[in-house]
Amino acid sequence: xxxxxxxxxxxxxxxxxxxxxxxxxxxxxxxxxxxxxxxxxxxxxxxxxxxxxxxxxxxxxxxxxxxxxxxxxxxxxxxxxxxxxxxxxxxxxxxxxxxxxxxxxxxxxxxxxx
Amino acid sequence: xxxxxxxxxxxxxxxxxxxxxxxxxxxxxxxxxxxxxxxxxxxxxxxxxxxxxxxxxxxxxxxxxxxxxxxxxxxxxxxxxxxxxxxxxxxxxxxxxxxxxxxxxxxxxx
Numbered sequence: 285x286x287x288x289x290x291x292x293x294x295x296x297x298x299x300x301x302x303x304x305x306x307x308x309x310x311x312x313x314x315x316x317x318x319x320x321x322x323x324x325x326x327x328x329x330x331x332x333x334x335x336x337x338x339x340x341x342x343x344x345x346x347x348x349x350x351x352x353x354x355x356x357x358x359x360x361x362x363x364x365x366x367x368x369x370x371x372x373x374x375x376x377x378x379x380x381x382x383x384x385x386x387x388x389x390x391x392x393x394x395x396x397x398x
Numbered sequence: 399x400x401x402x403x404x405x406x407x408x409x410x411x412x413x414x415x416x417x418x419x420x421x422x423x424x425x426x427x428x429x430x431x432x433x434x435x436x437x438x439x440x441x442x443x444x445x446x447x448x449x450x451x452x453x454x455x456x457x458x459x460x461x462x463x464x465x466x467x468x469x470x471x472x473x474x475x476x477x478x479x480x481x482x483x484x485x486x487x488x489x490x491x492x493x494x495x496x497x498x499x500x501x502x503x504x505x506x507x508x
Contacts, residue, residue, distance in 0.1 A: 288440075317495070327441065327486065327498040340494050375440060385430040385448070385490045389440040 286310045288390035290376050296396045297366055305361045305393045307376030316359045317377040317387060318351065320344070327375070333359065366397045400425045404487050404499035412507050415477050419502045421487030422469040431463055431470050432496065434486040441486055444472070477506045 289308045297303050309316050318330040331341040333351055350362045359378075363370055373394050377387040401424045411417055423431065430448040434441035445454045447463035447470060454461050458477075463470045474481055484503050488496040 315494070319496075326500050327488075327496075329495040329497065332494050334494075342495070373439070385432065386443050386446050387432070387496060388443060389434075391440045 288376055288378055288388055290374075290390040290393050292393060293391065294394045294396070296398065299368060299397055300365050303363050303366055303395060305363075305374050305376075305395070307359045307361070307390055308357050309359055309376065309378030310380075310388060311357070313378035313380050313388075315339075315379045315381070315387075316351075316353070317379075318361045319375045319377060319389075320372040321375065321392075322369075322372040330361070330374075363395075366395075368397050371395055371397045400489065400491060400497040402487055402489050402497050402499035404485075404502050406502060407500070408503040408505070410505045410507065411477055413478055415506075416473065416475045417477060417504060419472040419474075419485050419487075419504070420469060421471070421499055423487075423489045423497075423499075424468065425489045425491050425497065427492035428465070429490045429492060432488045432490065433461055433470070433472050434488065436484040436486055436501065437482075444485075474504075477504075479506050479508055482506045 291306045316333040321327045329342050331345045332339045348364045352360050373392045375392045376390040379387045403422050405420045432446050433444040445461045450465040458475045461472045484501040486501045487499040
């Protein structure tokens with residue numbers, strides 16, 4: 285069964301460093317998402333991406349964040365200058381098309397900022 | 399602001415018990431409600447509900463949506479230890495994003 289994959293599974297970085305989290309969505313999906321979950325808290329929406337552009341973003345997704353689909357398979361989240369409060373589990377998700385609502389989640393990348 | 403509230407926060411039952419998990423929501427331009435099971439890492443999709451009153455069923459799990467009263471329930475019958483997880487409710491709005499509730503942590507004891 286096709287699945288969303290994410291790398292790395294765990295990333296440790298120092299405050300102020302840039303990180304890139306990588307995702308490979310399900311191959312025929314058209315909509316892509318990033319969510320984060322701070323330990324013990326709710327899953328929070330960050331950004332949605334369709335047709336090579338951001339379609340929606342939350343207040344969390346400020347200028348420090350960017351997303352890209354550099355080729356036909358990868359979908360990346362970049363954090364330019366990490367802060368301690370960026371420590372969280374980051375989930376990538378994808379869905380098939382506009383009228384299908386089920387989003388399928390990857391296993392997540394645990395980001396630890398020290 | 400869209401809001402999704404789940405109750406109870408946590409629940410401990412014994413194998414064989416039946417549980418009901420609740421999800422209420424306040425969302426502008428509601429499209430659908432989704433239930434996910436989160437064990438160690440990624441939420442895994444369980445159900446999507448769009449219409450009121452139509453029960454979705456998968457094995458021992460079932461769910462129903464009430465769009466008038468703005469809530470959904472997830473039932474698990476004959477619980478097993480493998481059902482232990484956090485169950486997440488999320489609502490999809492016209493803005494193309496999911497708003498999640500805080501989850502219900504279910505522990506099933508042997």
